[in-house]
Amino acid sequence: MEALRRAREHGFHSGVSLMPLLPYISDTGASLELLFQTFQAIDASYVFPATLxxxxxxxxxxxxxxxxxxxxxxxxxxxxxxxxxxxxxxLPDYYRQAFTDKAKSLCLQYGLRDSLLC
Incomplete structure (x- = not known):
């Protein structure tokens, strides 16, 4: 996280490849909220979350x-x-879709992109 924070301070387009997230461990609502809050606080340019x-x-x-x-x-x-x-x-389609929806919602909520485009 410190490396990402410093890269962003120096103007580099930098973000997080957040994968794979583990069902019921790191993909819980509380875990994701904390991660996205942290990424927003260090000004990540983007985040790419994915399931296992x-x-x-x-x-x-x-x-x-x-x-x-x-x-x-x-x-x-x-x-x-x-x-x-x-x-x-x-993972089953319903699980992957719910995760995708949650990740998109968190990206919007925390002002994080889910692509490399500026």
């Missing part, structure tokens, strides 16, 4: 790694994650 996708079936693939981390650090969420992520590794 889980791919692969090998033990070293991101699907296995993320699920192990969820099971270890957030065991109460493991069943939700198993239900949320289908065979294609993506």
């Amino acid at each position: 996708a889980l791919y692969g079936s090998d033990p070293a693939d991101n699907r296995a790694l993320v699920m192990r981390a969820i099971e270890k650090h957030y065991p109460h969420l493991i069943q939700k994650y198993q239900r949320l992520f289908g065979a294609d590794g993506k």
Whole structure:
């Protein structure tokens, strides 16, 4: 955050690639509000939030790694994650659409762009 703040102070068009956000952990309303407030306070030029996708079936693939981390650090969420992520590794359309709508609303609320265009 300090690097972004300093880049903006020096006039650089700089922002945040906020991805991937983790369902029920970093994509909650409270987390997103705090993040967007912070980005506004440091004058970020833009923010690109995105959801998580889980791919692969090998033990070293991101699907296995993320699920192990969820099971270890957030065991109460493991069943939700198993239900949320289908065979294609993506969150359901309704979830992604709700997230997109929330992110757009927060961009408007905090005066942040969701593109590189000035």
